[in-house]
Amino acid sequence: MKRLVLLGGGHAHLAVLKSLAERPLDGWQVQLVTPFRRQIYSGMLPGWVAGHYAIDECAIALDALAERGRVALTVTACTDLDLSANTIACADGSTVPFDLLSIDTGPEPALHHLPGVLEHALPIRPIEGFVAAWPGLVDRIARQRHRFDLVVLGAGAAGVELALAIHRRALTEGWSHLRTTLIGSADLPLEGVAGRARHHLGQLLAQREIRWIGERRAVRFAPNRIDFTQGASVGFDACLAVTGAAAPAWPAAAGLATDPAGFIRVGRTLQATRHPHVLAAGDVAAYEDARPKSGVFAVRAGPVLARNLRALSRGDAPAPWTPQQRALYLISTGDERAVAAWGRWTWRGAWVWRWKDRIDRQFVARFGADTAAGG
Structure with a gap:
């Protein structure tokens, strides 16, 4: 055979x-x-961080899906x-x-050029590794009584969504001592997305007091510090590495x-x-x-x-x-609102979040328990 x-x-x-x-x-x-036996749907991960979803709502059971197709699974x-x-x-x-x-x-996460990153930062990929480590980081933030500096390195859609989701979680949990910084290599977040969306999200970061540092390329990690090709080093209590794909x-x-x-x-x-x-x-x-x-x-x-x-x-x-x-970008802003970008067109509001939420839930449900129906 x-x-x-x-x-x-x-x-x-x-x-x-x-x-x-x-x-x-x-x-x-x-x-x-x-x-892994499941796939955590990346589009819903910021919603889990913000507290809108339980992790099981974001997960597709690969083992069950394979079993229904008579597919042998090797983990x-x-x-x-x-x-x-x-x-x-x-x-x-x-x-x-x-x-x-x-x-x-x-x-894979694009980290091979960053000495010290695996020792001193938490990569977003593999997602299962991040999901396992996030509760420990939440506990660290909650227990610290003085200022806690959290850096998100990488300002693509995933980095922006995570920074905004963490801001929402901070409001919910009462982390008034948390200070979040988003760092990217371009002048504005979301390089490659329509200009209006980038400017709006840049303004939103400022409104929520999420510090933005642009035009920086990291070269190495040390304990509680990132060094760059130009500009001063940036210190942190914790860092999420949300760099591009490798x-x-x-x-x-x-x-x-x-x-x-x-x-x-x-x-x-x-x-x-x-x-x-x-x-x-x-x-x-x-x-x-x-x-x-x-x-x-x-x-x-x-x-x-x-x-x-x-x-x-x-x-x-x-x-x-x-x-x-072109791809439609639906970018959640942490507060059950979202921004949509399609080419040069941009929309935003609570209705965009409802649209994104419906698409995401339907995607996960498509591969759920009723998959075998209608063959």
Whole structure:
């Protein structure tokens, strides 16, 4: 029997697992290899930090979803890939063979250039690591009676949302001694998003007394301090590292074609450009039509990936896909309000939060207990 391996539990693989739950892949043994039994949906993580959601409301049970699709689950991470033998070496010491491989492991945090960051800061990824460590940080803040300086390093959508969510949590918990600083490399937060949205969020940070430091690039961490290429060091009691996405080392080391940053180059069918029996989607992929690292594109790639894996398993030609030109950004502001940005258009208010909340809840529910219905 031939073997399809799904490597990683990212957004695109959720659609593959849902497809398999509705209609198993005849004549193939399917295995999911991923480090965690659940996926914490990143779009709802700031809402959990702010106190709007319980963590279970943000979680998709990969083990249950795999079971419904008759997919074997191996809870471990990939450490190496051998494309001559078609095997995956895993962190638990096991070796997983495959005939067809689909990769949706997501990105790694872009921290390799920051000495000391793992010793002195809390990375946002892997999300399970952050979720496990956050209650301890909450306890530290609550117990400290004098000023507590919290730094959020990274001013993309995730960093901005976390800074605003922490402000909301501080108001709820009575952390009047908490001082939050957001640091980014551009002049304003949210580089790449429409100018009006960036200016509005910059004003919102100022209104909430969240200190903004722009045009800074960190070079090293020391105990309670970040050093930069220019400007004074910034001290902290705790720091969240919310930097951009980085590629894992093993795709390039295995001989997969990658872009200069190490992300797997795929064509419009999502097949790796030099290895057609390997497919990739989500942030680990470098699409032929270049797109930003955004969960939106991973979600949209999911149904295409599911169809093409099914086609390849039958010996049929996979279908091409061109990602949409732009993504809709829905950025929560911590207080059950949100900002929407689409190209040069910007909207904000409580109704945007309700819109985002409905989309997020529906996304999680789509992969819940009723997945197998309607096959």
